[in-house]
Amino acid sequence: MNRLLLLVVLFFHALSAQAHKPSDSYLNFSVDGKIISGQWDIALRDLDFAIGLDTNGDAQITWGEVKAKQREIDAYAMARLQLQSDGLVCPTRVSDHLIDDHTDGAYVVLRFESVCAQPVTTLQTRYGLFFDIDPQHKGLLQLQYQGVSSTAIFSPEKATQQFSLTRPSRIGQFLDYAREGVWHIWIGYDHILFLLALLLPAVVIRQRKTWQAVDAFKPAFWSVLKIVTAFTLAHSITLTLATLGVISLPSRWVESTIAASVVIAALNNIYPLFRERRWMMAFLFGLIHGFGFASVLSDLGLPQSALVLALVGFNVGVETGQLAIVAAFLPVAFYLRHTLLYRKVILLGGSMLIALLAAGWLVERAFDMKFLPF
Template sequence: MKHLILCCLLLCACVAAHAHKPSDSYLNLVVEGQSVTGQWDIALRDLDFAIGLDANGDAAITWGEVRARQSEIDAYAMARLQLQAGGKSCPAAVTEHLIDDHTDGAYVVLRFRALCADTVSELQARYALFFDIDPQHKGLLQLMYQGQSSTAIFSPDKATQQFKLTQPSRIRQFVDYGREGVWHIWIGFDHILFLLALLLPAVVVRREQTWQAVDAFKPALWSVLKIVTAFTLAHSITLTLATLGVISLPSRWVESTIAASVVVAALNNIYPLFRERRWVMAFLFGLIHGFGFASVLTDLGLPKSALVLALVGFNLGVETGQMAIVAVFLPLAFYLRRTTLYRRAILLGGSILIAILAAGWLVERVFDMKFLPF
């Protein structure tokens, strides 16, 4: 029974997986005197889930369907954003509606203006969009004041935040982007499944066309370190280049290749091609995963005054989240390595499940369709 429990722990990431891009909205606020002007980008898929935009049920939301529900969209969104200054409410009203494309699909854009009673020196924002139906949703804020940019991330446990309109703290920006990096790797299930597919054979070795347990912990640890180091180095390179605008690749191509990388990594455990050179695979595909990380970082709205700081913080956050996964996986895998349960159910069975799921993602992303419920 305890082996079965440990097996479930190892495979939980495989069972709970869903699409790579989490539910986010993008809120930009510009403070000038008593006035706060804003732009709020909200995913149409999230609004459709919350209030139902697809009137004819054809799984394609049109501009006409959005226009027909504009007043309801305004009421739903603005009721979940409250701005205050000096303890007094700053009433906001929508002034313009647009549609924009992000890396993960179409977004409705609400432009609005709020007027405060006095000149704003400290702004309080309470954000509650989708928290009642999706506790993983986040609101990504970029606040502009006198040419200076600061950022914040709203979540259910940080729904109300206070902003002093002075030069933003570099330490706070670093911590915020680091936290976002950790969060992204933990809910970026295609990244996790790619890493797990590479790590599953770390505690076994291929001999006479069968997987056999390694005799000591050191070889397993060395194998893991090579894979993690190669993956980290590769995605750090392309994350930096893409964020700085040196290289740009189409999002659909990147996301499709990421799904393909998961398929290849999983199938390699069934029909070994790279054998003990899985670190090579980690490096080559890690270059593509870096572009996926960069799309998230770009959507966060990088502060020009602290670009390097935000980039380093996000990257370190990704590595921290990644090492936490490894720290949980490796001891459990090493403990179970000699069992048939690990070699058959976890290594081979888990790899098959990962390959099937990633193949579904690949078809969705290549053909721009949606049939998986996650």
């Protein structure tokens, strides 16, 4: 039993190591004939780890410290990005530096221009930022050409990609954003832990202040279905409203409330408040989680010519990723429901660890501070 408890602790520690938004940078290319105008948003925390921006060691990166390192930042970044047109390298020059705030902190913004030898018809891009120090890092690209946008993700396995500058099909754009939705639910650990905290009691029922295994699969299935449906409906509503600009909420408030929702959902498994009405909690807090998804979608950029298509595609991707998690969880949980391992270690112990981890996120996000060692 002690070994099993240790495995659960190690599992949640592994999640906590990536509890905040994973390392991403954001590239935007706009192609016009021979000219590629680019913007590259790179997290200051990542650059600090790579080349050391915090020169006075006070854990605060100032504009002065960034400005002093501009040439080093340019050299480091542009050495890890190469653009080619039809096999010929397009020389690149950084033209401007800015600082911008994303939902997960401050980013340096590099604006640059690449001039190719002839009008670009096929663009080859090699991306290698931070891959040597963080194999989980991703580069998120939005490519704009003749008023149409397409997206791509660079990773160590897909560091070099080629783009044909023809008008993309509607189905291609839909699939691009659906893929982004799947990816972002899988790396959204606070969303995943909220969902898992709600699903953990689905295969048991509380009787006489203890959790007892359900007798059949049907009640467990219906419990999961109600929770997933409520969560999906709620975050789809606010994702749409936020993306279309109808409602806007402060990102710190949204992220703090998301962390609080994970705490409440986990503690509900230890001291039940909502009991068998967990679907109500899924809906209420799902409205806030939708704003979190919207911030990710806004970072990716939305093509105005296919706004609805991109929004629907991203939402379908989120739901697909979510259903994959449920499909992996439910059969295993149902199989283990009679065991002390499930009722004591996974349900109660796991819920306690989720609550503690999310409480740390809540304090960090609410007070804009960093104290957890991960």
